[in-house]
Amino acid sequence: MEWDWNFVWQIMPTLLEGLKITILATALGSVVAAVIGLVFAILRMTAPKPVARATSFIVEFIRGTPLLVQLYFIFYVLPDIGIRLPALTAGVIGLGLHYGTYAAEVYRAGIENVPRGQWEAAKATNLTGRQTWIHVILPQAIPPMIPALANYLIAMFKETPLLSAITVLELMNQAKSVANSSYRYIEPMTLVGVFFLIMSLISVVFLRWLEERYSRLEER
Amino acid sequence: MAAPIIRIDNIVKRYGPLTVLDGLSMEVLPGEKLALIGPSGSGKTTILRILMTLETISDGHIEVDGDQLYHMPKNGSLVAADDRHLHRMREKIGMVFQHFNLFPHKCVLDNVTLAPMLTKGVARAAAEKRAMELLDMVGLADKAKSMPAQLSGGQKQRVAIARALALSPKIMLFDEVTSALDPELVEEVLNVMRKLAAETDMTMLLVTHEMGFAHDFADRILFFDRGKIVEEGKPDEIFRNPRQERTQAFLRKIIAAGHRV
Numbered sequence: 224m225e226w227d228w229n230f231v232w233q234i235m236p237t238l239l240e241g242l243k244i245t246i247l248a249t250a251l252g253s254v255v256a257a258v259i260g261l262v263f264a265i266l267r268m269t270a271p272k273p274v275a276r277a278t279s280f281i282v283e284f285i286r287g288t289p290l291l292v293q294l295y296f297i298f299y300v301l302p303d304i305g306i307r308l309p310a311l312t313a314g315v316i317g318l319g320l321h322y323g324t325y326a327a328e329v330y331r332a333g334i335e336n337v338p339r340g341q342w343e344a345a346k347a348t349n350l351t352g353r354q355t356w357i358h359v360i361l362p363q364a365i366p367p368m369i370p371a372l373a374n375y376l377i378a379m380f381k382e383t384p385l386l387s388a389i390t391v392l393e394l395m396n397q398a399k400s401v402a403n404s405s406y407r408y409i410e411p412m413t414l415v416g417v418f419f420l421i422m423s424l425i426s427v428v429f430l431r432w433l434e435e436r437y438s439r440l441e442e443r
Numbered sequence: 444m445a446a447p448i449i450r451i452d453n454i455v456k457r458y459g460p461l462t463v464l465d466g467l468s469m470e471v472l473p474g475e476k477l478a479l480i481g482p483s484g485s486g487k488t489t490i491l492r493i494l495m496t497l498e499t500i501s502d503g504h505i506e507v508d509g510d511q512l513y514h515m516p517k518n519g520s521l522v523a524a525d526d527r528h529l530h531r532m533r534e535k536i537g538m539v540f541q542h543f544n545l546f547p548h549k550c551v552l553d554n555v556t557l558a559p560m561l562t563k564g565v566a567r568a569a570a571e572k573r574a575m576e577l578l579d580m581v582g583l584a585d586k587a588k589s590m591p592a593q594l595s596g597g598q599k600q601r602v603a604i605a606r607a608l609a610l611s612p613k614i615m616l617f618d619e620v621t622s623a624l625d626p627e628l629v630e631e632v633l634n635v636m637r638k639l640a641a642e643t644d645m646t647m648l649l650v651t652h653e654m655g656f657a658h659d660f661a662d663r664i665l666f667f668d669r670g671k672i673v674e675e676g677k678p679d680e681i682f683r684n685p686r687q688e689r690t691q692a693f694l695r696k697i698i699a700a701g702h703r704v
Contacts, residue, residue: 343497344544348558348610349533352526358557362548 234401241397249380255319260326285324298389314386322379333368370434377426448473454503464670474644478657481667487650491616495538537607538616543599545591552587555606577605597628617649666690
């Protein structure tokens with residue numbers, strides 16, 4: 224089997240279409256994960272006992288089951304109870320929920336790292352609970368979390384090919400379909416690998432930069 | 444004689460099986476400067492933390508400025524205070540901590556203006572004007588734009604005092620405010636407190652191991668041991684002629700450790 228550049232250029236537009244969806248799914252998924260993670264973390268830390276415990280259970284449940292299974296559930300099982308979601312939406316929810324549970328752990332650790340004295344100072348200056356979170360706790364908790372969160376972002380990006388299992392036309396799925404119709408696998412699969420590698424390398428450089436920036440902020 | 448501004452009535456504080464305060468009662472008059480001394484673990488810091496509502500009480504009542512602190516009247520009987528009541532009560536009280544607890548992500552000026560702007564709705568310009576006056580009083584007007592990490596311990600503590608004062612509390616609580624400082628930085632903080640005592644009629648409660656300062660600063664000294672007030676009186680009485688055996692033993696130890704009285 225020989226490498227065929229003509230074939231490469233021929234399939235490139237299709238693959239780039241797929242790459243766009245991959246990036247879109249990662250971007251939306253990470254926003255959902257960031258928000259859901261925060262909700263999970265705050266519920267676990269501040270909600271009344273039964274709610275906090277239920278949240279812990281849900282978090283453990285999601286973390287303890289494979290993303291692929293969750294995606295199948297959201298896309299193929301939920302329609303049985305009348306919830307019919309477009310493939311990309313289902314994929315974003317799946318990614319967001321799954322990585323949201325990891326984000327929740329990062330948030331929890333970050334929030335617990337804020338010294339107790341900060342809570343007490345906020346109370347002594349008569350801030351409300353909400354004001355304490357917004358003005359005192361989160362601004363100190365979030366910067367040290369960023370490298371860990373970015374790590375999960377890269378991990379999520381590399382797991383987006385799972386979305387091909389629920390018919391999302393992301394990079395992997397596009398590559399599979401051109402490969403299946405032309406019986407040539409080497410070019411599409413190599414290109415998928417190269418695309419992921421390039422994106423990951425860019426992310427790693429970005430991550431290094433984040434780590435350096437925020438580790439400097441931490442010295443106080 | 445004026446009515447007490449703080450009336451602590453028979454409070455009990457337990458941590459699990461450990462009883463830290465066992466039926467403690469005391470009163471503080473408006474404008475009074477009170478020093479709480481005693482061995483560590485005697486409950487003196489706990490009193491301040493309870494007054495600041497950083498701890499809950501297991502039993503008893505506390506009245507601050509005419510209102511119950513941990514209770515509120517509802518349908519003719521006293522019930523546990525809700526968040527709103529506590530919020531209203533905290534307005535009367537400010538606290539300075541041993542470890543400063545400045546907000547490290549905010550500059551000195553923002554540390555001082557944050558609470559007045561958020562809790563009292565003071566406009567930024569007015570809050571900053573007032574903050575600059577306070578920073579000037581504690582001798583740190585030139586550090587307004589510095590971050591807390593750039594300050595010495597003594598400077599941090601003076602900012603913390605300004606931050607507490609910015610809310611104009613009627614009562615200020617000082618919890619071992621010089622204990623975490625290098626010896627050469629203690630005096631600059633004590634000077635600020637002397638000035639504060641001289642220039643304002645705030646009620647001040649002070650937990651300290653600086654016996655010399657307690658002697659000069661306080662109108663009245665309370666000696667705590669094992670969750671009880673063992674002895675109280677004017678500084679001269681307590682330091683020159685302590686009546687109780689335990690007070691004498693404590694003061695002997697402190698003097699032996701090199702603190703001046």
